Structure formats: structure tokens, C-alpha cells
Amino acid sequence: MHLKNLKLKNFRNYETCEIEFPGNKILLAGKNAQGKTNLLEAIYYLASLSSFRPGTDSELLKWGAENCLIQADIHKHGTDIELRAIINPPKQKVLKVNGLKKTSFAGFLGNLTVVNFNVSDLLLLRGAPSDRRKWLDDAISQVYPAYKDRLAKYSRIRTQRNNLLKEYKNFPQEELLSVLDEQLGVAGSNIIHLRQKYLKEIRQIACRKHKNIAFEQEELNIIYVSTVTGEFDTLNDKIQKPDEILEKFHNALDEKRAGEIARAQTVVGPHRDDTSFIINGKNAVNFASQGQQRTVTLALKLAEIDLIEEIAGESPVLLLDDVLAELDNERQNFLLKSIKENTQTIITTTGLSAFNEDYLRDKKVYNIEAGRIYEGN
Template sequence: MYLKNINLYTFRNYYKQSVSLQSQKTILLGNNAQGKSNLLEAIELLATLKSHRTRRDQDLISEGEKSSQIIANIERIYGQSELSITFRSSGKRTLMLNHERLHRHLDFLGHINAVEFSCLDLDLVRGSPEIRRTWLDTLLIQLEPIYAHIINQYHKILKQRNSFLKIIRGQFNDQKDSDDLLGAVSQLQLWDEQLSETGTRITRRRNRVIQRLVPLAQRWHKSISGKAELLEINYLSNINIKNEDHQTIQQRFLEKIEQCSAVERNHATTVVGPHRDDVEFNINKKQAKFYSSQGQQRTLVLAIKLAELQLIEDVIGEPPLLLLDDVLAELDHNRQRQLLEVIQGRFQTLITTTHLPNFDTEWLKSSQIIKVEGGKVFQF
């Protein structure tokens, strides 16, 4: 998999910029706030249709403009393709593949795969459960593009069910007659069925991908830490998922909803489901979030990112792109060496940095160096 070029039009701080990638390794050099991360964000959007920096398309559009566009050419084993995303301030997007408009996200996803590693990824360990759920969902979208449809469907059902819980709470508070309440509860049961069905599909996929990721991450973690520490990764579901059977898990889902019905009615919000799940990282049987040093947390995240690269390559049959956003400065010499040794010429890699001395001479000789300044790029 090779990203040949990317063109940005009124995207973030780029007005009109074409970037041709001529080497397996590209170093984006520049001071902070010049647009280096914006370029990586554009590639992330091509791979996942999501940005880890914002949920609003308006933020992706240059100030004073009504739309922005990303166009890229990708070379794969099976041939070449051109991808295009147009963002509008209204939130409506246009997706194009080889100049043909696509009406489903599913048809766009999977044409380019990328793993991003930034200094913000320490939040994967010490941040909120939502950050870990988003990380897991982003990985699954790349491994299985249909997952994007499943997770979007779940959140639509969740939103509708929460709205209905508010209606029921209002009826209880207003002391409506029993027939009205019975009718409302009966309708809620229909949402319960949909939530449990879609939620089970999400939970099983998340748990399976964690199980596939764990041995890869453990292998990398042992290598980086000198085999001195034991890494464990657990998917924490609020439903018992020991039995992988779909029907059994869905039934447990419905039983848990029934158990929490009074709480949900009082708070008018859904408290059961994968939107409340978490991922736990342990080092030597202790939670890394609370008991690990910053160095241990960096090692853990690096091991996870290397495992992601390997898992995506195993599944899709090609190495994905690796995007390193100002991360080398955050790693000590040993971790830098481990990371650069793994990359070599195996993955097309884009690295942002403010200083070239972070790289050894051989790396600089074999890399394309691009200077980024004020939303414009120059060959260094």
C-alpha cells in the first residue's frame, strides 16, 4: 500500500496544496502550528472517515470558506485508485472513488489503511473510557468496514431509546393512567430488542479484536521492556460475554436491561450496552492507569501501536501506512530505536518533527524531507 500524493483544498490551514510522496519514509519538518498534524489528519480521514481531533466538519474547513476537499491517489496490490472527500459547513459530505460518487461509507472505507501514533496517545492509558472505545472502534472500522455501519446504527438506536426513556419518565412523573404507561413500556421493549441485537454485534467484535491484539502487543511489549514486565489487556463489558454465542449474549443483554430498568427510568438514559464498556491495561497485574510510570505507559502504547500495524497487515494482506505525529521526541533512545528498526522499509511512514537531530544519518539519507510552514510545503 502506497500513498502517492494528497491534495488539500481549503482544508484547515491549507488553501491549495499538493503533496507528492516520493519515498517510503517522509519527514514533515516545521515549527508547531504550521500544518504538519493537519496533513496527517487528512490521511486519517481517508482511512477511517473520522478525526481524533474533532467531530465537527466545520473545523476541517478553512476560515471564511464553505467547504474543503481532500483528494489522494493510492497504489495497492490490486491496482490504483483515487479517493476524494468533500466537507461542507452544513455537515454533509461527498465521497468519491475514481471520480464516481459513493452513497455508502462502506464502499469508501478499506481503500487506504493507516495507524496513527501521537503524543496524545498516552491518553489511551490514562484518559477516559470513551477514548479507549473510540480507539477500538477506529481499529475495527479498518479491519472490517461494515463495523462503521453497525456502530452508527447502534448510536441511532441509543439516541431514540434515550428519547423514549425521557417520555416514560415524564409519564411517571405526571402520573399518567396505567394504559398509557403499559403502552409506553411495550414500545420501549421494541427498542430493547434492537439495542441488544446491535449492541451484541459490537460487543462480540470488540472482544474478539482484543483477543487477537493481545498476543501481538505482549510480544512487542516484552521486546521493548526487556522481558521485565507482563502486559495484560482486558475488554470490560457490562454484560457477561464469556460465552461467545450471539443469542446467549443478547439474552444476557436483555436481562441486564431488565435489572436496570428502574435506574434507567429515573435517569432517563440507557446504562447498559457497549457505550458504557471500557478496556483495561495491566502491567504486572496492576492497572497501568494508576500504578505505571510515564515511561511504562509510553512502552505500553508503543507496543499497542506496533500490534495494530501487524494485525492490520495480517488481515488485509498489505502493510498499512504509519503516521507518527511528533512522537519521537516523547520516546527515549531505546524506544526510538525499537520503533525505527521496526519501520525500516516495511511501512510507508510519515513523521512530523520540529528537529531533524531526532533521526540518525541513515534515516535522513533514505527519507524525503518536506518543510511545512504556514500551510505550505517545500522540499527541504
């Protein structure tokens, strides 16, 4: 997989931008607040149809602009593909692949795959459950493109159901609630099934990476903690079929019915689930040191690269945002050594002095200043 170029119009602090990505090693250098992360965010958007930052799509538009364009040419399995996204809130975004309009996310996703690794990922283990859900959802959307459509459907049903619950005390519509329960259950069970599958796959690879970085001294496990199915141990448990999960979904909804009506909220479902990382039998949230958390995150990111390569048959583009400076020498070396020659890597940095000359030799360097891009040397 090779990202050949990127064009932007009215994206964040870029009025217009055209940049080529020749070769596999690209460095984006610049002082703080110039637009380095924004550029990676645009690339990430084409791969996941969401930002890695929290917030809505309208925040991606340059202040004052009504719409924005992100466009790129990629080379994949020997063919060139043009991807184009126009973000036009409150209207739906317009997605095109080779000029053809796509009406589902699945028709667009899976073309460009990326793994993004930034400083806030280092807080993934201890951050909010919503951060971990977002990490998981974006990662799964890339390898199982239909997942994002299911998420969107689930979210629409949940909003409808929440609206119904808000009115329920004054205007109980039992029949409509049971129709929505069924729809929520079907959509939600599929999501949980794919999360179990993805986590089981990524655990296997991440565990190996983790052992290498931690010099075999630590054992990593991942548990999916669900409001529907309880704990799913990715090492020991078998992936549950959507039907099995659906039955549990209905039971959980029945059990929480009174509470949901009282709180006027859907409290059962994948939107409330979480993922726990276990090191040597202990939950990393409570016990892991900063260094141990970094090791897990690094192992996860490297595992994401391998898993995409395994499923898609080509290495994803790796986006490293300021992250090298945050890792100690040992982990930095492990990361750089683990990146294969055929993995296109785009790295942001505030200073080239952080890199030794050998490393800079065949890199393409761009300098970024206030939303403009200049060829570096």
C-alpha cells in the first residue's frame, strides 16, 4: 500500500494543500501549531472516515468554510485508486472512489489502511472507556469495512430508543419499544461479535510483540468487558455467534428495563462496553507503570500493522505523530527496527535534530509552516 499524494481544501488550517509522498519514509517537520497533525488527521480520515481527535466532522472545516475536501491517490495491489471525501455538514459527506459515488461506508473503507500512533495513544490504557471504544471501532472499520455502517445503524436506533424512553413515563409505547429492542439487539450483537473477533486476533499478535519488548518477562491479555455478555477473555473464551449474543442482549434489556425507563437512557449495549488490558494477571488500569503502559500500546500498534497486512494482504501506511520523542531509547529502537522497509511511514517532528543522519539519508522531508508545505532538504 502506497499513499501517492494528498490534496486538501479548507481542511483545518489548510486553505489548499497538495503534497506528494514519494518513497516510504516521509518526515513532516515544523514548529508547534503549524499543521503537522492536521495533515495526518486528513490521511487518517480517508482510512477510517473519522478523526483520531474527539469532536464532530464540522470541526474539520477551516474556520468560516462551508465544506472541505480531502483527496488522495493510492497504489494498492498494483492498481491506482483515487479517494475523495467532501465534508459538508449538516448534509451527509460525499464519498467517491475513482470518481464513483459510494452510498455506504463499506464501499469506501478498506481502500486506504493506516495505523496511527500518537502521544495520546500512550494514555489508551488509562484513558476513558470512550477512548478505547474509539480505538477499537476505527481499527475494526479498516479491516471489516461493513462494521462502520453497522455502528452508524446501531447509533441511529439508540438515538430513536432514547427519545422514546424520554417520553415513556408520560406516553408508554410498549410495542414500539419492543421493535426498537429487537433492532438494537441485532445491530449491537453484530458489533460485539466483531469486537470479540478483532480483539482475539489482535491479542495473539500483540502478545508476541509485547513479550519481545518486555523481554519475555510479562504476559499480556485482553478482556472485552461487556454490558451484554459480561467478560470475554480473548485468550480462553470462544468467539460468540451474533445469535448467542442477541439472546443475552434481550435478557440484559429485560433486566434493565425499569432502570432504563427511569433514567430515560439505553444503558445496555456496545456503546457502554470497555476493553481491559491485563499484565501478568493484573489490570493495567490500576497497576501498570507509565513504561508498562507504553510497552502495551507499542505492542498493540505493531500488532495492528501485522493484522492489517495479514487481512488486506498489504502493509498499511504508518502515521507516527510526535511519538518517537515520547519513547525511551529502547522502545524507540524497537519501533524503528520493527517497521519493515515496505511499510510507508509518515513521521511528524518539531526538529530534525532528534534523528541521526543515517536515519535521515533517504527520507523525503517537508517543512510545514502555518498551513503551507515547503520542500525540505
